[in-house]
Amino acid sequence: MERRAVFVLLGLLYLAVGTLVKAVTYEGPPKEILKGANWQITCKNLKDDEQVRWTRNGETLELELSSGQLTVKPGDGFSTLSATQARDSHDGNYKCTSDSADSFHLMIHYDVKIRVLTPKDVLPLVLECVNKSDKAVWMKENTSLSTALTGNEDIIKINNETGSLEILKDKKEVYGNYTCKVDNSTIKYKVVPKPIAFLAESTSVVEGEKLHLVCHAKEPSPGARISWTFGDQNYTESKDRVKISNSVETGIYGAVLNVENIEMTDRGNVICRMSYNWSDPNLAEHSSEAETFLRVKDKLAALWPFLGICVEVVVLCAIILVYEKKRNKAELEESDTDQSPDTHNALEPISLDEPLECYISLHEPLSTDLPISSPTLQSTKSVHFEPTSDNKPTPNKESDVRQRK
Ligand SMILES: *[C@@H]1O[C@H](CO)[C@@H](O)[C@H](O)[C@H]1NC(C)=O
Ligand SMILES: *[C@@H]1O[C@H](CO)[C@@H](O)[C@H](O)[C@H]1NC(C)=O
Ligand SMILES: *[C@@H]1O[C@H](CO)[C@@H](O)[C@H](O)[C@H]1NC(C)=O
Ligand SMILES: *[C@@H]1O[C@H](CO)[C@@H](O)[C@H](O)[C@H]1NC(C)=O
Ligand SMILES: *[C@@H]1O[C@H](CO)[C@@H](O)[C@H](O)[C@H]1NC(C)=O
Ligand SMILES: *[C@@H]1O[C@H](CO)[C@@H](O)[C@H](O)[C@H]1NC(C)=O
Ligand SMILES: *[C@@H]1O[C@H](CO)[C@@H](O)[C@H](O)[C@H]1NC(C)=O
Numbered sequence: 001m002e003r004r005a006v007f008v009l010l011g012l013l014y015l016a017v018g019t020l021v022k023a024v025t026y027e028g029p030p031k032e033i034l035k036g037a038n039w040q041i042t043c044k045n046l047k048d049d050e051q052v053r054w055t056r057n058g059e060t061l062e063l064e065l066s067s068g069q070l071t072v073k074p075g076d077g078f079s080t081l082s083a084t085q086a087r088d089s090h091d092g093n094y095k096c097t098s099d100s101a102d103s104f105h106l107m108i109h110y111d112v113k114i115r116v117l118t119p120k121d122v123l124p125l126v127l128e129c130v131n132k133s134d135k136a137v138w139m140k141e142n143t144s145l146s147t148a149l150t151g152n153e154d155i156i157k158i159n160n161e162t163g164s165l166e167i168l169k170d171k172k173e174v175y176g177n178y179t180c181k182v183d184n185s186t187i188k189y190k191v192v193p194k195p196i197a198f199l200a201e202s203t204s205v206v207e208g209e210k211l212h213l214v215c216h217a218k219e220p221s222p223g224a225r226i227s228w229t230f231g232d233q234n235y236t237e238s239k240d241r242v243k244i245s246n247s248v249e250t251g252i253y254g255a256v257l258n259v260e261n262i263e264m265t266d267r268g269n270v271i272c273r274m275s276y277n278w279s280d281p282n283l284a285e286h287s288s289e290a291e292t293f294l295r296v297k298d299k300l301a302a303l304w305p306f307l308g309i310c311v312e313v314v315v316l317c318a319i320i321l322v323y324e325k326k327r328n329k330a331e332l333e334e335s336d337t338d339q340s341p342d343t344h345n346a347l348e349p350i351s352l353d354e355p356l357e358c359y360i361s362l363h364e365p366l367s368t369d370l371p372i373s374s375p376t377l378q379s380t381k382s383v384h385f386e387p388t389s390d391n392k393p394t395p396n397k398e399s400d401v402r403q404r405k
Contacts, residue, residue, distance in 0.1 A: 024050075024100050032107035033086045040082035041104050043096035052079045056092040058238030059245055088223075089246060091253075093237060112177075112188045114223055114276045116195075116286040117170055124157070124166035127189045129180040136163035137181045149173065167191065195221040197274035197290035207299045211259040214247060215272035215290065222251030225278065229271040230259065236278075267296045 028041035046052065054061050054072060061081075064070040069087075073080045079096050091108040117125055129136040138158060140148035149156065155169040163182070167174055178189040196218035205211045215226045228235045230242055236254055238244050247255035252274070259266070275287035 023102060024096060026094070026096075026102060026104035028094075028104045028106060032109040033090075034109045035086050035088065035111045037086050038082065038084045039086055039090070039106065040080055041094050041106065042078055042080045043100070043104075044078045046077050046079060046096070048077075050097055052096050053098060054079070054081050055095050055098070056090075057244065058095075059243070110223070112190050112223070114190050114192060116193070116276055116280070116282075117167065117174065117191050118194045118285050119170050120285050121170065121282065123170065124168050125191070126159075127165040127167070127178060127180070127191075128187075129163040129165070130182045130185045130187050135182055138165050139179050139181070140176055142179075148176070165189075190223070192221065192276070193219065194286055195219070195224045195274045195276065195288060197226075197272050197288045199270075199272055199290040199292040202293040202295060203270070204295045204297055205262045206297045206301075207262060207264055209262055211257070211262050211266070211270075211294065213257040213270060213272070213292065215252070215255045215257070215274060217250065217252060217274060220250065221274065221276075224252045224274050224276050226252060226254040227273045227275075227278065228254070228257050229269075229273075230257065231266060231268065262294075262296055264296050264298075267294055270294050 024043050024045050026041060026043050029039050033039045043052075052072070052074065054065075054070075061070055065072060069085075070081060070083050073082070081094065081096070083090060086108050088108055088110060090106060093103040093105050095103045113127075115125060115127065129138075136158075138145055145156065145158075146153065152171065152173045155167065155171050155174050157166045157168055158164070159166055163180070165178060165180065172193075175191050175193060178191065180187045180189075198216040198218050199213065203211070203213065215228075217224060225236070226244075228242075228244065233242075235242050235244055235257075241260045243258040243260075244254045245256045245258070246253050255272075257270070257272070269291050270293075271289050271291045273287055273289040275283060277283075277286075280286050
Protein backbone atom coordinates (compact mmCIF):
# COMPACT_ATOMS: atom_id res chain seq x y z
CA MET A 1 0.00 0.00 0.00
CA GLU A 2 2.72 2.45 1.01
CA ARG A 3 4.59 1.66 -2.15
CA ARG A 4 1.58 2.45 -4.28
CA ALA A 5 1.11 5.76 -2.47
CA VAL A 6 4.71 6.67 -3.24
CA PHE A 7 4.17 5.88 -6.90
CA VAL A 8 1.01 7.97 -7.02
CA LEU A 9 2.83 10.87 -5.37
CA LEU A 10 5.71 10.57 -7.77
CA GLY A 11 3.27 10.50 -10.67
CA LEU A 12 1.54 13.66 -9.44
CA LEU A 13 4.90 15.38 -8.98
CA TYR A 14 5.88 14.42 -12.50
CA LEU A 15 2.63 15.83 -13.88
CA ALA A 16 3.09 19.05 -11.91
CA VAL A 17 6.65 19.50 -13.17
CA GLY A 18 5.51 18.62 -16.67
CA THR A 19 2.91 21.38 -16.72
CA LEU A 20 5.26 23.90 -15.09
CA VAL A 21 8.09 23.35 -17.54
CA LYS A 22 6.58 24.44 -20.81
CA ALA A 23 8.03 23.21 -24.06
CA VAL A 24 9.29 25.74 -26.58
CA THR A 25 6.74 27.13 -29.02
CA TYR A 26 7.22 28.63 -32.44
CA GLU A 27 5.84 31.64 -34.23
CA GLY A 28 6.34 32.29 -37.90
CA PRO A 29 4.66 33.12 -41.17
CA PRO A 30 1.11 31.66 -41.18
CA LYS A 31 1.14 30.74 -44.88
CA GLU A 32 3.73 29.93 -47.42
CA ILE A 33 6.29 32.60 -48.19
CA LEU A 34 6.91 33.80 -51.68
CA LYS A 35 10.41 33.26 -52.94
CA GLY A 36 12.44 36.44 -52.44
CA ALA A 37 10.32 37.73 -49.55
CA ASN A 38 11.65 38.11 -46.02
CA TRP A 39 10.65 35.80 -43.19
CA GLN A 40 11.34 35.19 -39.53
CA ILE A 41 10.64 32.40 -37.07
CA THR A 42 10.68 32.98 -33.29
CA CYS A 43 11.04 30.22 -30.77
CA LYS A 44 9.70 31.08 -27.28
CA ASN A 45 9.69 29.65 -23.74
CA LEU A 46 13.38 28.93 -23.81
CA LYS A 47 14.85 28.03 -20.41
CA ASP A 48 17.77 30.13 -19.18
CA ASP A 49 20.30 27.36 -19.57
CA GLU A 50 18.88 26.00 -22.80
CA GLN A 51 21.34 25.98 -25.65
CA VAL A 52 19.89 27.47 -28.83
CA ARG A 53 20.97 25.71 -31.99
CA TRP A 54 18.72 26.22 -35.01
CA THR A 55 18.35 23.35 -37.47
CA ARG A 56 16.35 22.70 -40.64
CA ASN A 57 15.24 19.11 -41.20
CA GLY A 58 17.80 18.15 -38.56
CA GLU A 59 20.65 19.79 -40.47
CA THR A 60 22.85 22.49 -39.01
CA LEU A 61 22.52 25.99 -40.51
CA GLU A 62 26.10 27.06 -39.81
CA LEU A 63 27.02 27.72 -43.45
CA GLU A 64 23.98 29.92 -44.10
CA LEU A 65 24.47 31.73 -40.78
CA SER A 66 28.14 32.44 -41.44
CA SER A 67 27.40 33.67 -44.97
CA GLY A 68 24.75 36.04 -43.63
CA GLN A 69 21.94 34.42 -45.60
CA LEU A 70 20.25 33.71 -42.26
CA THR A 71 20.61 35.59 -38.99
CA VAL A 72 19.85 34.63 -35.40
CA LYS A 73 18.83 37.27 -32.84
CA PRO A 74 18.89 36.01 -29.28
CA GLY A 75 16.59 37.47 -26.62
CA ASP A 76 15.36 36.87 -23.10
CA GLY A 77 13.77 33.44 -23.32
CA PHE A 78 13.39 33.56 -27.07
CA SER A 79 15.44 33.39 -30.25
CA THR A 80 14.60 34.68 -33.71
CA LEU A 81 15.84 33.24 -36.97
CA SER A 82 15.35 35.40 -40.03
CA ALA A 83 16.18 35.82 -43.69
CA THR A 84 15.82 38.87 -45.89
CA GLN A 85 15.29 36.79 -49.02
CA ALA A 86 13.43 33.52 -49.03
CA ARG A 87 15.04 30.82 -51.15
CA ASP A 88 13.78 27.44 -52.31
CA SER A 89 16.29 25.81 -49.98
CA HIS A 90 14.70 27.51 -46.95
CA ASP A 91 11.69 25.22 -47.21
CA GLY A 92 11.65 22.77 -44.29
CA ASN A 93 11.08 22.02 -40.61
CA TYR A 94 12.88 24.32 -38.20
CA LYS A 95 13.86 23.63 -34.59
CA CYS A 96 15.73 25.92 -32.21
CA THR A 97 16.93 23.24 -29.78
CA SER A 98 17.92 19.66 -30.40
CA ASP A 99 15.38 18.20 -27.93
CA SER A 100 12.46 20.34 -29.03
CA ALA A 101 9.56 18.01 -29.83
CA ASP A 102 7.76 20.61 -31.91
CA SER A 103 9.08 22.23 -35.05
CA PHE A 104 8.02 24.99 -37.39
CA HIS A 105 7.31 24.16 -41.00
CA LEU A 106 8.30 26.98 -43.31
CA MET A 107 6.84 26.66 -46.78
CA ILE A 108 8.37 28.52 -49.67
CA HIS A 109 6.05 29.21 -52.52
CA TYR A 110 7.93 28.40 -55.66
CA ASP A 111 7.63 31.06 -58.23
CA VAL A 112 7.85 28.33 -60.83
CA LYS A 113 4.93 25.92 -60.93
CA ILE A 114 6.02 22.55 -62.17
CA ARG A 115 3.62 20.49 -64.28
CA VAL A 116 4.49 16.96 -65.24
CA LEU A 117 3.32 15.72 -68.61
CA THR A 118 3.39 12.03 -69.48
CA PRO A 119 1.69 10.07 -72.28
CA LYS A 120 -0.81 8.76 -69.72
CA ASP A 121 -2.01 12.19 -68.67
CA VAL A 122 -5.48 13.22 -69.67
CA LEU A 123 -5.15 16.10 -72.10
CA PRO A 124 -5.41 19.02 -72.32
CA LEU A 125 -3.06 20.01 -69.53
CA VAL A 126 -4.25 23.46 -68.48
CA LEU A 127 -1.84 26.19 -67.33
CA GLU A 128 -3.86 28.93 -65.70
CA CYS A 129 -2.91 32.56 -65.78
CA VAL A 130 -3.19 35.01 -62.87
CA ASN A 131 -6.49 36.59 -63.31
CA LYS A 132 -8.33 34.59 -65.89
CA SER A 133 -7.89 37.59 -68.10
CA ASP A 134 -7.95 37.76 -71.86
CA LYS A 135 -5.07 40.20 -71.60
CA ALA A 136 -2.79 37.34 -70.74
CA VAL A 137 0.41 37.22 -72.74
CA TRP A 138 2.02 33.81 -72.90
CA MET A 139 5.66 33.25 -73.73
CA LYS A 140 7.93 30.23 -73.93
CA GLU A 141 11.66 30.54 -73.20
CA ASN A 142 11.31 34.33 -73.29
CA THR A 143 9.98 34.41 -76.83
CA SER A 144 6.51 34.35 -78.30
CA LEU A 145 4.78 31.00 -78.49
CA SER A 146 4.67 31.08 -82.27
CA THR A 147 8.46 31.52 -82.43
CA ALA A 148 9.21 28.99 -79.73
CA LEU A 149 6.89 26.36 -81.18
CA THR A 150 7.43 26.92 -84.87
CA GLY A 151 6.11 23.89 -86.74
CA ASN A 152 4.35 22.59 -83.66
CA GLU A 153 1.67 25.23 -83.21
CA ASP A 154 -0.97 22.54 -83.00
CA ILE A 155 0.24 21.22 -79.67
CA ILE A 156 -1.02 24.21 -77.69
CA LYS A 157 -4.04 26.48 -77.60
CA ILE A 158 -4.84 29.64 -75.68
CA ASN A 159 -8.27 29.57 -74.21
CA ASN A 160 -9.98 32.66 -75.44
CA GLU A 161 -12.17 33.11 -72.37
CA THR A 162 -9.97 32.15 -69.46
CA GLY A 163 -6.60 33.18 -70.80
CA SER A 164 -5.27 29.73 -69.88
CA LEU A 165 -2.78 27.87 -71.96
CA GLU A 166 -3.90 24.40 -72.95
CA ILE A 167 -1.46 21.71 -73.93
CA LEU A 168 -3.17 19.38 -76.36
CA LYS A 169 -0.49 16.86 -77.26
CA ASP A 170 2.27 15.01 -75.53
CA LYS A 171 5.34 15.85 -77.58
CA LYS A 172 8.83 16.56 -76.36
CA GLU A 173 8.77 20.02 -77.98
CA VAL A 174 6.18 21.06 -75.43
CA TYR A 175 8.53 20.72 -72.46
CA GLY A 176 10.06 23.94 -71.20
CA ASN A 177 9.49 27.23 -69.41
CA TYR A 178 6.31 29.22 -69.87
CA THR A 179 5.41 32.63 -68.51
CA CYS A 180 2.09 34.37 -68.45
CA LYS A 181 2.07 38.12 -67.99
CA VAL A 182 -0.97 40.17 -67.08
CA ASP A 183 -0.18 43.79 -66.39
CA ASN A 184 2.38 43.72 -63.61
CA SER A 185 2.15 40.12 -62.52
CA THR A 186 3.92 37.13 -63.99
CA ILE A 187 3.23 33.46 -63.49
CA LYS A 188 5.94 30.96 -64.36
CA TYR A 189 5.38 27.36 -65.34
CA LYS A 190 7.75 24.57 -66.16
CA VAL A 191 6.39 21.63 -68.11
CA VAL A 192 8.56 18.57 -67.50
CA PRO A 193 8.56 14.86 -68.27
CA LYS A 194 8.30 12.33 -65.45
CA PRO A 195 11.52 12.30 -63.40
CA ILE A 196 13.44 9.03 -63.55
CA ALA A 197 15.33 8.15 -60.37
CA PHE A 198 18.58 6.28 -60.61
CA LEU A 199 20.71 4.36 -58.09
CA ALA A 200 23.48 1.80 -58.56
CA GLU A 201 22.23 -1.80 -58.44
CA SER A 202 24.13 -2.61 -55.27
CA THR A 203 26.15 -0.77 -52.66
CA SER A 204 28.71 -2.19 -50.25
CA VAL A 205 29.61 -0.66 -46.93
CA VAL A 206 31.96 -2.05 -44.29
CA GLU A 207 30.24 -2.59 -40.95
CA GLY A 208 30.64 0.51 -38.75
CA GLU A 209 31.36 2.79 -41.69
CA LYS A 210 29.10 5.44 -43.26
CA LEU A 211 26.61 4.83 -46.05
CA HIS A 212 26.55 7.67 -48.58
CA LEU A 213 24.02 7.55 -51.42
CA VAL A 214 22.94 10.17 -53.94
CA CYS A 215 19.69 9.67 -55.80
CA HIS A 216 20.33 10.83 -59.35
CA ALA A 217 17.87 11.70 -62.08
CA LYS A 218 18.29 10.27 -65.59
CA GLU A 219 17.39 13.71 -67.01
CA PRO A 220 18.12 16.99 -65.21
CA SER A 221 15.17 17.45 -62.80
CA PRO A 222 15.80 20.52 -60.64
CA GLY A 223 13.00 21.02 -58.14
CA ALA A 224 12.29 17.31 -57.74
CA ARG A 225 11.99 15.90 -54.23
CA ILE A 226 13.18 12.60 -52.83
CA SER A 227 11.62 10.27 -50.30
CA TRP A 228 13.94 7.51 -49.06
CA THR A 229 13.12 4.09 -47.69
CA PHE A 230 15.84 2.74 -45.44
CA GLY A 231 15.26 -0.22 -43.13
CA ASP A 232 11.44 -0.35 -43.52
CA GLN A 233 11.06 3.35 -42.75
CA ASN A 234 10.37 6.29 -45.03
CA TYR A 235 12.39 9.46 -44.69
CA THR A 236 12.05 12.87 -46.33
CA GLU A 237 14.12 14.57 -43.65
CA SER A 238 16.89 13.72 -41.21
CA LYS A 239 15.98 11.60 -38.23
CA ASP A 240 18.32 9.93 -35.74
CA ARG A 241 21.29 8.43 -37.59
CA VAL A 242 19.66 8.90 -41.01
CA LYS A 243 20.74 12.25 -42.46
CA ILE A 244 19.04 13.67 -45.54
CA SER A 245 20.32 16.72 -47.38
CA ASN A 246 19.72 18.49 -50.67
CA SER A 247 21.90 18.11 -53.71
CA VAL A 248 23.15 21.58 -54.57
CA GLU A 249 24.62 20.18 -57.77
CA THR A 250 21.39 18.85 -59.29
CA GLY A 251 18.89 21.05 -57.40
CA ILE A 252 17.05 17.97 -56.18
CA TYR A 253 15.72 18.20 -52.64
CA GLY A 254 16.68 15.44 -50.21
CA ALA A 255 18.77 13.64 -52.84
CA VAL A 256 21.65 12.88 -50.47
CA LEU A 257 21.33 10.10 -47.89
CA ASN A 258 23.98 9.56 -45.23
CA VAL A 259 23.72 6.91 -42.53
CA GLU A 260 26.41 6.69 -39.88
CA ASN A 261 27.56 3.46 -38.32
CA ILE A 262 26.12 0.85 -40.66
CA GLU A 263 25.24 -2.41 -38.92
CA MET A 264 24.91 -5.94 -40.27
CA THR A 265 21.11 -5.66 -39.80
CA ASP A 266 20.97 -2.72 -42.25
CA ARG A 267 21.54 -5.14 -45.12
CA GLY A 268 18.66 -4.89 -47.60
CA ASN A 269 17.07 -2.66 -50.18
CA VAL A 270 17.38 1.11 -50.00
CA ILE A 271 14.84 2.93 -52.18
CA CYS A 272 14.73 6.50 -53.42
CA ARG A 273 11.45 7.85 -54.82
CA MET A 274 11.49 10.97 -56.94
CA SER A 275 8.58 13.32 -57.47
CA TYR A 276 8.02 17.02 -58.02
CA ASN A 277 4.99 17.10 -55.76
CA TRP A 278 4.07 14.48 -53.21
CA SER A 279 0.47 15.71 -53.11
CA ASP A 280 0.10 15.29 -56.86
CA PRO A 281 -3.12 13.34 -57.55
CA ASN A 282 -1.35 11.45 -60.36
CA LEU A 283 1.61 10.58 -58.16
CA ALA A 284 1.96 7.05 -59.49
CA GLU A 285 2.34 8.37 -63.05
CA HIS A 286 4.49 11.34 -62.12
CA SER A 287 7.03 9.75 -59.81
CA SER A 288 9.55 6.97 -60.10
CA GLU A 289 11.71 4.96 -57.78
CA ALA A 290 15.15 3.40 -57.85
CA GLU A 291 16.50 0.76 -55.56
CA THR A 292 19.92 -0.38 -54.49
CA PHE A 293 20.82 -3.48 -52.52
CA LEU A 294 22.93 -2.59 -49.51
CA ARG A 295 25.55 -5.21 -48.66
CA VAL A 296 27.22 -4.83 -45.30
CA LYS A 297 30.72 -6.26 -45.24
CA ASP A 298 32.10 -7.82 -42.10
CA LYS A 299 34.58 -5.53 -40.38
CA LEU A 300 36.90 -8.54 -40.08
CA ALA A 301 36.49 -9.38 -43.76
CA ALA A 302 38.83 -6.50 -44.46
CA LEU A 303 41.10 -7.63 -41.63
CA TRP A 304 41.75 -11.18 -42.86
CA PRO A 305 43.80 -10.27 -45.94
CA PHE A 306 45.75 -7.82 -43.79
CA LEU A 307 46.42 -10.51 -41.19
CA GLY A 308 47.44 -12.87 -44.00
CA ILE A 309 50.04 -10.38 -45.16
CA CYS A 310 51.26 -9.93 -41.57
CA VAL A 311 51.66 -13.70 -41.13
CA GLU A 312 53.51 -13.89 -44.42
CA VAL A 313 55.90 -11.16 -43.30
CA VAL A 314 56.49 -12.84 -39.93
CA VAL A 315 57.17 -16.21 -41.55
CA LEU A 316 59.57 -14.63 -44.03
CA CYS A 317 61.39 -12.80 -41.22
CA ALA A 318 61.63 -16.02 -39.21
CA ILE A 319 63.09 -17.88 -42.17
CA ILE A 320 65.63 -15.14 -42.77
CA LEU A 321 66.57 -15.01 -39.08
CA VAL A 322 67.03 -18.75 -38.83
CA TYR A 323 69.08 -18.75 -41.99
CA GLU A 324 71.22 -15.83 -40.75
CA LYS A 325 71.81 -17.52 -37.40
CA LYS A 326 72.85 -20.73 -39.09
CA ARG A 327 75.18 -18.83 -41.36
CA ASN A 328 76.69 -16.89 -38.41
CA LYS A 329 77.25 -20.12 -36.54
CA ALA A 330 78.96 -21.61 -39.54
CA GLU A 331 81.15 -18.52 -39.85
CA LEU A 332 81.96 -18.62 -36.14
CA GLU A 333 83.03 -22.21 -36.32
CA GLU A 334 85.12 -21.36 -39.31
CA SER A 335 86.78 -18.42 -37.54
CA ASP A 336 87.31 -20.54 -34.43
CA THR A 337 89.50 -22.88 -36.36
CA ASP A 338 91.21 -20.21 -38.42
CA GLN A 339 91.87 -17.12 -36.30
CA SER A 340 93.05 -13.89 -37.79
CA PRO A 341 95.20 -11.59 -35.59
CA ASP A 342 92.54 -8.92 -35.73
CA THR A 343 90.05 -10.90 -33.73
CA HIS A 344 92.66 -12.40 -31.49
CA ASN A 345 92.00 -10.22 -28.47
CA ALA A 346 88.30 -10.67 -28.80
CA LEU A 347 88.67 -14.35 -28.26
CA GLU A 348 91.01 -13.94 -25.29
CA PRO A 349 89.28 -15.27 -22.24
CA ILE A 350 88.60 -12.52 -19.75
CA SER A 351 89.47 -12.85 -16.16
CA LEU A 352 88.01 -10.70 -13.45
CA ASP A 353 91.44 -9.64 -12.14
CA GLU A 354 92.61 -8.33 -15.46
CA PRO A 355 91.27 -5.06 -16.83
CA LEU A 356 89.21 -5.52 -19.91
CA GLU A 357 91.04 -4.28 -22.99
CA CYS A 358 89.67 -3.81 -26.43
CA TYR A 359 91.59 -3.29 -29.59
CA ILE A 360 90.05 -1.48 -32.44
CA SER A 361 91.66 -1.90 -35.77
CA LEU A 362 92.19 1.51 -37.27
CA HIS A 363 92.90 0.59 -40.84
CA GLU A 364 89.22 1.01 -41.41
CA PRO A 365 87.03 4.00 -40.53
CA LEU A 366 85.55 3.85 -37.05
CA SER A 367 82.14 2.38 -37.09
CA THR A 368 79.59 1.47 -34.53
CA ASP A 369 80.42 -2.08 -35.23
CA LEU A 370 83.06 -2.17 -32.51
CA PRO A 371 84.40 -5.51 -31.41
CA ILE A 372 82.66 -5.02 -28.04
CA SER A 373 79.33 -5.41 -29.62
CA SER A 374 80.35 -7.84 -32.24
CA PRO A 375 78.43 -11.07 -32.08
CA THR A 376 81.68 -12.94 -32.19
CA LEU A 377 82.82 -11.38 -28.93
CA GLN A 378 79.49 -11.87 -27.29
CA SER A 379 79.26 -15.48 -28.19
CA THR A 380 82.81 -16.09 -27.07
CA LYS A 381 82.16 -14.24 -23.83
CA SER A 382 79.14 -16.27 -23.07
CA VAL A 383 81.26 -19.27 -23.32
CA HIS A 384 84.32 -17.89 -21.56
CA PHE A 385 83.09 -15.35 -19.10
CA GLU A 386 83.59 -17.38 -16.03
CA PRO A 387 86.28 -16.71 -13.48
CA THR A 388 88.55 -19.61 -13.28
CA SER A 389 91.22 -20.04 -10.67
CA ASP A 390 94.02 -20.74 -13.08
CA ASN A 391 92.76 -18.21 -15.59
CA LYS A 392 92.37 -20.94 -18.12
CA PRO A 393 89.18 -21.51 -20.03
CA THR A 394 87.68 -24.91 -20.14
CA PRO A 395 86.07 -25.01 -23.52
CA ASN A 396 87.76 -24.09 -26.72
CA LYS A 397 91.00 -25.24 -25.21
CA GLU A 398 92.55 -26.17 -28.46
CA SER A 399 92.06 -22.83 -30.12
CA ASP A 400 93.23 -20.96 -27.03
CA VAL A 401 96.33 -22.91 -26.82
CA ARG A 402 96.92 -22.15 -30.44
CA GLN A 403 96.28 -18.46 -29.86
CA ARG A 404 98.76 -18.17 -27.06
CA LYS A 405 101.49 -19.46 -29.25
C1 LIG B 1 -8.61 40.81 -62.59
O1 LIG B 1 -8.61 41.56 -63.79
C2 LIG B 1 -9.63 42.53 -63.85
C3 LIG B 1 -9.53 43.20 -65.18
O2 LIG B 1 -8.91 42.43 -66.11
C4 LIG B 1 -9.48 43.54 -62.68
O3 LIG B 1 -10.52 44.44 -62.71
C5 LIG B 1 -9.46 42.79 -61.38
O4 LIG B 1 -9.19 43.68 -60.33
C6 LIG B 1 -8.40 41.73 -61.39
N1 LIG B 1 -8.45 40.96 -60.15
C7 LIG B 1 -7.42 40.75 -59.43
C8 LIG B 1 -7.66 39.95 -58.19
O5 LIG B 1 -6.29 41.12 -59.73
C1 LIG C 1 13.95 36.16 -69.75
O1 LIG C 1 14.07 37.55 -69.84
C2 LIG C 1 14.21 38.21 -68.60
C3 LIG C 1 14.26 39.69 -68.88
O2 LIG C 1 13.45 40.05 -69.91
C4 LIG C 1 15.48 37.74 -67.91
O3 LIG C 1 15.59 38.34 -66.65
C5 LIG C 1 15.43 36.23 -67.75
O4 LIG C 1 16.65 35.77 -67.20
C6 LIG C 1 15.20 35.57 -69.08
N1 LIG C 1 15.06 34.15 -68.87
C7 LIG C 1 15.63 33.23 -69.64
C8 LIG C 1 15.38 31.80 -69.28
O5 LIG C 1 16.30 33.52 -70.61
C1 LIG D 1 -11.85 33.84 -79.41
O1 LIG D 1 -13.20 33.66 -79.23
C2 LIG D 1 -13.99 34.36 -80.20
C3 LIG D 1 -15.46 34.11 -79.88
O2 LIG D 1 -15.67 34.05 -78.53
C4 LIG D 1 -13.65 33.87 -81.56
O3 LIG D 1 -14.36 34.61 -82.51
C5 LIG D 1 -12.19 34.03 -81.84
O4 LIG D 1 -11.85 33.46 -83.05
C6 LIG D 1 -11.39 33.32 -80.75
N1 LIG D 1 -10.01 33.58 -80.97
C7 LIG D 1 -9.10 32.63 -80.91
C8 LIG D 1 -7.71 33.02 -81.15
O5 LIG D 1 -9.40 31.46 -80.70
C1 LIG E 1 14.03 26.73 -68.39
O1 LIG E 1 14.73 27.69 -67.60
C2 LIG E 1 15.84 27.21 -66.91
C3 LIG E 1 16.42 28.35 -66.11
O2 LIG E 1 15.45 28.94 -65.34
C4 LIG E 1 16.86 26.65 -67.88
O3 LIG E 1 17.94 26.11 -67.19
C5 LIG E 1 16.22 25.57 -68.73
O4 LIG E 1 17.11 25.14 -69.70
C6 LIG E 1 14.95 26.13 -69.41
N1 LIG E 1 14.30 25.04 -70.12
C7 LIG E 1 14.26 24.96 -71.45
C8 LIG E 1 13.53 23.81 -72.04
O5 LIG E 1 14.81 25.81 -72.16
C1 LIG F 1 1.84 48.04 -61.80
O1 LIG F 1 2.47 48.24 -60.55
C2 LIG F 1 2.67 49.58 -60.20
C3 LIG F 1 3.38 49.66 -58.85
O2 LIG F 1 4.25 48.59 -58.73
C4 LIG F 1 1.35 50.34 -60.11
O3 LIG F 1 1.57 51.69 -59.84
C5 LIG F 1 0.61 50.17 -61.42
O4 LIG F 1 -0.66 50.74 -61.32
C6 LIG F 1 0.47 48.70 -61.80
N1 LIG F 1 -0.13 48.59 -63.10
C7 LIG F 1 -1.24 47.88 -63.32
C8 LIG F 1 -1.77 47.91 -64.68
O5 LIG F 1 -1.76 47.21 -62.44
C1 LIG G 1 6.82 4.18 -47.51
O1 LIG G 1 6.36 4.72 -48.72
C2 LIG G 1 5.86 3.75 -49.63
C3 LIG G 1 5.49 4.46 -50.93
O2 LIG G 1 4.80 5.63 -50.70
C4 LIG G 1 4.65 3.04 -49.02
O3 LIG G 1 4.19 2.06 -49.90
C5 LIG G 1 5.08 2.41 -47.71
O4 LIG G 1 3.95 1.84 -47.08
C6 LIG G 1 5.70 3.44 -46.79
N1 LIG G 1 6.24 2.77 -45.63
C7 LIG G 1 6.03 3.23 -44.40
C8 LIG G 1 6.63 2.45 -43.28
O5 LIG G 1 5.42 4.27 -44.19
C1 LIG H 1 1.02 19.81 -55.61
O1 LIG H 1 -0.17 19.20 -55.99
C2 LIG H 1 -1.32 19.70 -55.32
C3 LIG H 1 -2.51 18.90 -55.76
O2 LIG H 1 -2.63 18.90 -57.14
C4 LIG H 1 -1.47 21.19 -55.63
O3 LIG H 1 -2.57 21.72 -54.92
C5 LIG H 1 -0.20 21.94 -55.22
O4 LIG H 1 -0.28 23.29 -55.58
C6 LIG H 1 0.99 21.31 -55.87
N1 LIG H 1 2.20 21.94 -55.38
C7 LIG H 1 3.09 22.48 -56.20
C8 LIG H 1 4.30 23.07 -55.51
O5 LIG H 1 2.99 22.49 -57.39
